Amino acid sequence: MTTGRIAGGRRPAWAWALALVALAAAASPLIAYWLTNPEDQRLVDLDVYRTGGWALLRGLPVYDVITPAPQLLPFTYPPVAAMLAVPLAMMSWPVAQWVWTVAIVAVLAVTVRHAFRALLDGVRGVLAAPLLFAVLCAACTYLMPIRDQFRFGQVDLFLLALCLLDCVARRPWWPRGMLIGLATAVKLTPGVFLVYLAITAFPARQGDTRQRHGSAGQRRAFFMAVFTAALLTLLPLLVIFDDARDFWFGALLDSERLGANAATTNQSLRGMLLRLYLPDWLTTVLWLAAVAVIGWYGFRRARRAYLDGDVTTAVALTGLMAVLLSPVAWIHHIAWVVVVLAALAGSGRDPVRLLVAAGVWLYYVLPIPWWGVTLKALEIPVLSPVAGKIVQNAFGLGAIGLVWLLGTWLPRRRAAVAVPAAAT
Numbered sequence: 001m002t003t004g005r006i007a008g009g010r011r012p013a014w015a016w017a018l019a020l021v022a023l024a025a026a027a028s029p030l031i032a033y034w035l036t037n038p039e040d041q042r043l044v045d046l047d048v049y050r051t052g053g054w055a056l057l058r059g060l061p062v063y064d065v066i067t068p069a070p071q072l073l074p075f076t077y078p079p080v081a082a083m084l085a086v087p088l089a090m091m092s093w094p095v096a097q098w099v100w101t102v103a104i105v106a107v108l109a110v111t112v113r114h115a116f117r118a119l120l121d122g123v124r125g126v127l128a129a130p131l132l133f134a135v136l137c138a139a140c141t142y143l144m145p146i147r148d149q150f151r152f153g154q155v156d157l158f159l160l161a162l163c164l165l166d167c168v169a170r171r172p173w174w175p176r177g178m179l180i181g182l183a184t185a186v187k188l189t190p191g192v193f194l195v196y197l198a199i200t201a202f203p204a205r206q207g208d209t210r211q212r213h214g215s216a217g218q219r220r221a222f223f224m225a226v227f228t229a230a231l232l233t234l235l236p237l238l239v240i241f242d243d244a245r246d247f248w249f250g251a252l253l254d255s256e257r258l259g260a261n262a263a264t265t266n267q268s269l270r271g272m273l274l275r276l277y278l279p280d281w282l283t284t285v286l287w288l289a290a291v292a293v294i295g296w297y298g299f300r301r302a303r304r305a306y307l308d309g310d311v312t313t314a315v316a317l318t319g320l321m322a323v324l325l326s327p328v329a330w331i332h333h334i335a336w337v338v339v340v341l342a343a344l345a346g347s348g349r350d351p352v353r354l355l356v357a358a359g360v361w362l363y364y365v366l367p368i369p370w371w372g373v374t375l376k377a378l379e380i381p382v383l384s385p386v387a388g389k390i391v392q393n394a395f396g397l398g399a400i401g402l403v404w405l406l407g408t409w410l411p412r413r414r415a416a417v418a419v420p421a422a423a424t
Contacts, residue, residue, distance in 0.1 A: 019130035019137075020109065026138035027105050030150045035097055044071050046100050046153025051075055052082035053089030062243040063251045076257050079236035079244045081186045097153070104149050105141075107161045108338075112137045114168050115312060115342035122347045140338050143364045144395075148332035156335045159183040160319065163193050164339060166221070167315045177221030181228025189322045189333075194229070196318040197222035199299055200306045258328045264369050267396035268329035269294065275389060291325050294403065298324070301407030308411070313343040317406050323399050334395055337364050340402050344410065350417050353410075360402065368394035 035042065047067045052075035055065040062082045067073045075082060088096050113120065116136055123129040140146055149157050165172070166179040177197065183190035201218035236244040255261055262274040269290045273283050302317040319336030323329045337360070344357035372392030378384050390397070 015127055015130040016133070019134040022134035023105065023109055023137040023141070026134075027141050027150070030141065030147060031101055031105075034150050035101065040068070040070055043097050043100065043151075043153030044073060045155070046088070046096065047071070047093075048073050048075055049077075049081070049085040049153075049155065050088045050093075050096060052077065053085035053087070056082050056086055056240065056243075057089055061246065062240070063246045074251070074257050076251065077187060078185060078233065079240055079247050080232045082243065083236065083239070084186065100153050101150060104153075104157055107157050108140060108146065108149075109133075109137055111157065111161045111164060111338055112140055112342075114164055115339045116345065117168070118312070118347045119342070119345050122349075139361060140341070143335075143337055143361065144367055145332050145334040145337060145364065148330075149335065152332060154332045155187065156332050159187055159190050160335050160339070163190050163319070164315055166225075167193070167196075168311055175220075175224045176217065177224030177226075178228045180221075181225040181230075182232065184225070184229040185232035189326050189329075191229070192318050192322045192325070194222070194225055195299055195321075196302055196306075196314065197225055199303045200314070255327050259330075261328055264373055264392055265330045266328050267323070267331055267334065267369065267393065267399065268326050269324050269396065270327045271329065272393045272396045275392065294400065295321060295325055297407065298403050301403070304411070305406070310343070312339065313406050313410060316340045316343040317403060320399050320403050320406075324396070324403070329396075331369065331395055334364070334399060337402075340406065343406055346414075350413070353413060356405070360398075360405075363398055364395065 044067070051065055051067050051073075052062050054060075055062045055075070062075050062079065065075065088100070091099065113133065116133075119136075120129050120133055123132055146157070148154065162179040162183040166176055169176075180190060180193045180197065184194060197218055201215055201222045251257055259265075261271060262277075263271075264275075266274070270283075270287045273287050273290070276283070278286070298317050298321045302314045302321075305311070305314040305317060316336060316339040319339055323333050323336060326333070341357050341361055344353055344360060346353055348354060369392050372388045372390070372394065375391055376384050376388030378388075
């Protein structure tokens with residue numbers, strides 16, 4: 001009888017060290033490129049974070065300070081994020097760039113290890129799992145949303161890892177839910193995981209027999225997440241009241257502070273609708289309707305995946321909700337595709353699922369939305385406007401497709417594979 005454990009016990013530390021070296025080698029071309037490009041174009045979002053911390057250190061209004069020309073970017077995150085950015089502001093700019101970039105590589109490794117656990121734990125041999133881990137990390141590094149983490153010095157991967165670890169860690173040393181609360185306080189959009197914890201903690205109706213995977217633990221995680229998010233949201237009101245007031249009653253309500261909402265990089269539902277240039281009222285109505293429909297479907301399927309014991313798929317679906325339902329979701333926000341790939345690949349025993357995962361990986365490696373911009377610029381009658389807009393929205397439309405893929409196709413595929421296996 002097999003237990004699913006790896007023959008020969010734990011892999012030696014040197015094998016994993018080699019895997020990390022391979023990951024560093026794979027990421028080095030990106031690191032070298034983005035840390036040597038023109039200084040005023042380098043890790044511009046990291047500069048935003050440092051500016052928030054710098055403003056606090058000097059007693060300046062956080063939401064009135066902008067980064068140096070030519071970027072001129074304002075700080076757009078909740079006030080607790082500025083407090084957490086103070087250590088970055090205390091570093092020199094070159095040191096901060098290296099610290100943040102190396103941290104991105106490390107967090108990507110942690111994310112891949114936990115997201116692809118089913119695949120990695122099913123591999124036998126001393127070197128096989130570390131080698132596969134290195135390959136997966138390298139492949140994920142070149143996904144366009146992950147490349148943009150290096151390009152802009154973004155925080156998305158850190159927030160993704162917090163939410164993922166809180167949901168899938170087997171024996172967390174922290175109170176489960178605390179990391180989701182922290183991520184929500186820092187950037188608000190991870191708040192979709194509060195919804196996820198709520199719908200998986202409380203049965204839809206009395207006597208729901210499928211609520212069998214630790215609903216009491218989910219309830220504790222939900223309350224801990226709400227408590228942590230609330231605590232970190234209220235804390236700035238006691239410490240930096242003026243800045244907290246400026247955010248909640250000013251900066252938060254101005255979506256244009258984030259950048260041009262109709263730009264190609266905004267791949268949320270609202271971003272795609274804005275690029276249709278319909279009347280504002282119609283855009284708002286269509287957006288709210290789309291949010292309601294896709295949100296209902298996505299969260300419902302996430303709950304079903306959790307109840308079926310497929311937590312990775314549930315997390316991937318919830319992460320996609322953060323992308324699609326947010327008013328603004330830049331391409332680098334679609335870093336959740338890493339978890340999507342893990343959910344599709346599963347244990348690696350189904351070649352069809354592996355092929356689908358490979359196709360999704362290739363789709364998000366290519367800069368397809370920018371091909372749409374090029375196509376529109378060609379000004380070919382009929383073709384350019386219609387096809388250009390569709391291609392320009394490729395990653396957002398792809399995210400909608402991924403929700404269906406994880407929510408409907410994957411359960412059907414799993415059931416179809418299980419029937420012949422049971423028959424034999």
